[in-house]
Amino acid sequence: MSKNSKRYSKESRLIHGEMKTSVWDYSHNVVPPLSSNSTFRLDSSERGSMGFEEYANNKNNKPIYIYDRLEEPTTMMLEQRLAEAEGGDQALTFASGMAAISTTLLALIKSGQRIITHHILYGCTDSLLRDSFADLKIDVTRVNMCNIKEIQKNITKETRIIYLETPLNPTLEMMDIPSISSIVKKENAKRDGGNKIYLIVDNTFMTPWGQRPIHHGADIVVHSLTKAIGGYGTDTAGAAIVPNEIYSKLQIKRKDFGGMLSSRSAWSILTYGIPTLPLRVKKQQESAKKIAEYLESHPKVKNVKWPGLRSFKGQKIAKKQMQDPEGNFFPGFMIYFEIKSNKQNIGSKFVNFIAKNSYSITLAVSLGNIKTLIECPFSMTHSVIPEEEKLENNLDQNGIRLSVGLESPEDLKKDLEAAFSSI
Ligand SMILES: Cc1ncc(COP(=O)(O)O)c(C=O)c1O
Known part of the structure; x- marks a missing residue:
């Protein structure tokens, strides 16, 4: 064999x-x-x-x-x-x-x-x-x-x-x-x-x-x-x-x-993990596309970063180096977005609502999981970096990291929409 x-x-x-x-x-x-x-x-x-x-x-x-x-x-x-x-x-x-x-x-x-x-x-x-x-x-x-x-x-x-x-x-x-x-x-x-x-x-x-x-x-x-x-x-x-x-x-x-x-x-x-990797990440990416497009058109979202969006700044580089083994562009399953607001705690309010009320989205660090995970990197995973350094390098207090999992994208949108309505 x-x-x-x-x-x-x-x-x-x-x-x-x-x-x-x-x-x-x-x-x-x-x-x-x-x-x-x-x-x-x-x-x-x-x-x-x-x-x-x-x-x-x-x-x-x-x-x-x-x-x-x-x-x-x-x-x-x-x-x-x-x-x-x-x-x-x-x-x-x-x-x-x-x-x-x-x-x-x-x-x-x-x-x-x-x-x-x-x-x-x-x-x-x-x-x-x-x-x-x-x-x-x-x-x-x-x-x-x-x-x-x-x-x-x-x-x-x-x-x-x-x-x-x-x-x-x-x-x-x-x-x-x-x-x-x-x-x-x-x-x-x-x-x-x-x-x-x-x-x-x-x-x-x-x-x-x-x-x-x-x-x-x-x-x-x-x-x-x-x-x-x-x-x-x-x-x-x-x-x-x-x-x-x-x-x-x-x-x-x-x-x-x-x-x-x-x-x-x-x-x-x-x-x-290894044998199911392609199956999982392909489906996660398909859902990430739908979620990124939904977020981009949302009136309460300031900006969305997902390499597959036309608005994504580094798309030329992304297309060159992010490819699956068959040569197809692979923008991935990670999304970063900022909520439109002058209030500094709106990102944490948003994820706190999700933590209490969502069924399909989990407030947790880590990523790439079969379950969709959300967090506020500014105050959580990236909290050790000095505040000025984060702010000077596009990491905002109201920025949210979403790792899209295998749930139905419609369910994910439902839970995100409820969280948007709460802020
Ligand atoms: C990009 C990246 N590299 C490395 C690590 C560290 O991995 P581990 O938590 O398995 O030690 C993480 C953890 O979140 C990560 O996001």
Whole structure:
């Protein structure tokens, strides 16, 4: 079966993956079994010592399993599926999106070196860079990453990482991955390999179904699998999809920091999340279109950001890089909108009404869930970012983030309309 699998579509390959490789043989299973061992039986101390030696030297083509925190078959199976979905060399899974992001960054940067990123980022990534990285004397330079010239201007010999989210959480602003990548490639051509700059893209909002940054020139993709890839809201998990050259380095950091993913969570993402990803996000996007159009025509809405709307500012870039594996434009299932009002608390009034009265919309952080989730990023997920920085970068007090789920869009409109009537 696996012999010819490469000629099948991404959709089918996300369902089947590879049931037999040099690392596992599940060719007699329909669903891969869940391996759950904190430690593995070794036949001899020599085999144990060979296992450690091979692990340290990245010879895990046919791994000798030693201990769950180092590597184990169920998580490796999920990693293989993720690497293929993103079009990268290899993937590593982690206990959360934040474990993936922090471990990846710390594997690539040291005190005195520089990360260039945007003014706004997902709140915990922002806080990691603002607090912990400042303590480690890692310079975090924030620029408007929608403006390529600003990135170029701020690259110094200390720069090692360019980190971005596109579309940006929560305002969906676009950053041009191919153009940023070409700046990085030009700069790297002048440097030796040990000093190269890595372009890292957080692809959580899009999933590999809707955008594959490595194809557009990114070096590394990070994910919160807690979101649309997991899909059902049952597991917290993260991943980094990386080139072969840094796999081993990152694997060792994961072993030492200890943020590996539990095989039980890996199994459920592999069994439920990954195979249903295309089905879910296609339907979510279809509904998002209807909701975005409804919001855009609503008299109480100041503006709506959804990359599929004609009014969307970065649509040219969006069309270039946000595509499903068949090449169709994939504007996604995330919507950001602002309520028209001079009152600063109108956004929270709106979501509070939803929390108390809605059946189809849930007030909760997270996104990409089968259930539609709503929140106020200014005071919730992005609360750590200084107020002036948010206001200067299009993140408004009355801005609302909506992650469209699988409910009937008519029901979602019904619940939104009731909330609009309440303000
Ligand atoms: C874009 C983005 N990246 C990373 C994360 C962190 O993921 P996790 O909550 O799985 O640690 C989140 C969480 O909301 C997110 O929205």
